[in-house]
Amino acid sequence: MRDTAIIGAGPAGLAAAHALKQRGLPYTHLERNAGVGGLWDIDAPGSPMYESAHFISSKTLSAFPGFPMPDDYPDYPSHRQILAYLRGFAEANQLIDGIELGTAVERVERIPDGYRVTRADGRATDHAQVIVASGVQWIPQIIDIPGDYSGEIRHTVTYRSAAELEGRRVLIVGGGNSGADIACDAARSADRAAISLRRGYHFIPKHVFGMPSDVFSTRGPTMPIWLEQRVFGALLRLINGDVTRLGLPRPDHKVFETHPLMNSQLLHHLGQGDITARPGIAATEGTTVTFTDGSTEDVDLILLATGYRHEVPYARELLGEGPHPDLYLTAFARHPGLYGLGFVETNGAAYVVMAQLAAMIAQHIEDRTARPDSWDEFERIIATDEPDLSRGIRFIDSPRHTGYVEMTAITRYLHRTARRMSWSLP
Template identity: 50%
Template sequence: MNQIADRSGAVAIVGAGPAGLSVARMFRKYGVDYDQFERHSGVGGLWDIDNPGTPMYESAHFISSRDLSGFYDYPMPASFADYPTRRQILSYTRQFADDFGLFDAIRLGNGVTRVDADGDKWLVTTSDGTTARYHGVVCASGTNWHPRIPVHPGHFDGEIRHAVTYRSAREFDGKRVLVVGLGNSAADIGCDAAQSADAAFISTRRGYHVIPKHLFGVPVDQLDDGPVALPRWIERPLMTALLRLLVGDVTRWGLPKPDHKLFESHPLLNSQLLHHLQHGDITVKPEVERFDGTDVVFVDGSREQIDLVLYATGYEMRIPYVDDTLFEWNGDRPAQYLTAFNRRHRNLFTLGYIETNSSAYTLFDSVSNLIAQYLAAQDSDPALAARFDDLIAHDTPDLSGGLSLVRSDRHRGYIDSKTIRKTIDRVVSETGCRPLIPGFADSLRTRPATTAG
């Protein structure tokens, strides 16, 4: 057996995408010693389209808007688009790592292959064959790496792929394409097919509320989660009425009528899809029933000759380097306190394993702030750590915000952004942790307070 290196005073961070970089900055802020492991050759996670296994595609943009989507106290440049491109997000993420001096602790090209409990410590084995003992582990390796692929009966003569393999609209040239699914990525890819394929179809099991990316010239998420945001009980009926007025009846263009109220499922933010439906560039089909040679047969009895079926049916939130029994699970989502703290195994954290209705980056920072202070307090302030331990063991907040969500794999453990922020504020108050305030990380900067883009 290889010799085990002693890093028992440090924490291992798995992944150097946005979540991993968020917690690394907080560790530097609060003096938590750490090593960070990234299996790819650069930081940025899935936003680097050249990373093997990434689900990124050329036409991808951020689903939340620029001014609400950045790391805390590190805004995206004003030169970025309202909904930044994948290249802009990657540039911003890498500049963040550079500006805060995070590269020095990142071991690129060296992923974590195994994490094992070792008493009250953790053994971390990496792809270079070394094993080290750590005080804790933060699993921040991302959620969109393990595709969920449905199985339909019958034999299909054409090509079947998952969207994780998709990169460019050029792949659709000369083909009759069926995109299965109607999440935001599926809608993006459907728009690519509408412009490039010989014929384009999109299959969905249910209807969704379609929200334009801009209302009254303002990115729509700023009306939900910005300075002028309204309480949900006022916002939902008001927004429902606005959509009826501004968007109209989407069933006119073949989309099913939603079987749920607004905000009870992740809405579809894609005005471009409506454009292509309105102009006949893409056709909506119901759920797939079976394959029949060159045809796809749908549950309404209709059929279409198809060359390529592309499943845009989501991803499983796996943590493949940790034994599943070390986590509690809600479907395929790790069921952690505040999405991060393991209730049964101290200092085994997750960051980024969420489905939420707002920008994730600032939420990462809010949770990272708690993780870092909790770890630091285990040495410097045992009373604070004990208060936190009590909350981890006994506090069971409803983070859905009281929304009656659609029953689906995607919505298991769904997080309402307004609710988790209020809950984090309460936890900060009850434990005595320091809240995030503007300028909290100025001393960590290795560059002036500007970002490239």
């Protein structure tokens, strides 16, 4: 029997290898970089990591099932601690020796009864299944800056540390978690710092009443989503006040309708005048940037914190070229035996969901020979089922939120599906 190819040895790839190994299923594991850890390895070529990066979900809820993060880790571990944790997970589960490091994949294509994986060196191997787990934050989403800007423009994928901002006049464009982090770096290190935001955001503090925010949110009773939005919206207004006083736009959406922005330090720096909030860019000339409200900034560096395209260049023909691969439950492709792991975009701790999806993938692969009727049944489900994984939340219309799922909704649906298929979940 041909085995399963796993492409990528970041969090998703390690979860996949662990799940297959637990069930005694053979696999070939490929990783293009010299070590495991994926994007969390700041030294890996093309990594989007930067020195001030930390986890935005707490260590309490973010660990792989059965493998908690060390007690001496802070509530929100640094990128280096997360990398050490992932490598510890790989070593504890004896996954390292099964990985072909320094092996990039050039192409994945359909063949009769399986898939052909061609490496960058031209060597090809055939497999019954393929799990694409090479991550999503590698291909930057570049936007056009209107006008004739003469300064330096870079995407934050190239950014590493605040030392790069010393002596610079910096404009950060975009308001995700990395944009907010880097804006705080600029507030402390640059000669002049500004952040351009086209829309307002709800700023969620990392701690509420002395506990991590995600832990706090899970300790109360489960509420209807409309009530939860009202309660947490009121709590954020109580904690943060009216953020428009700091020059920020008023949020044009309810809380939870975007990926959580876990950064209250930016509000601190805005309040101290260390950084200035500006609306969207209207025009540029030389190093002068004019914004939609008519205000201007003279900057010599524009950093684009504009996100990433969730594409898989080596499997475009199979997974598509859209903003997000077409995957059932974020993991099962419409082609039998093809899976994607690590494409889940959610408002909770993704590693738990990754481990559960990896367990489902492993059991689906096992069913192919052990329970062919169950394999066929699930293939019919993949082809016809269209679950609503939003929990009634109307996510904003943006590339990142294409395919976005709500944590409670997907967790419940995974358990429901596992029961239906007689699968077990960690």
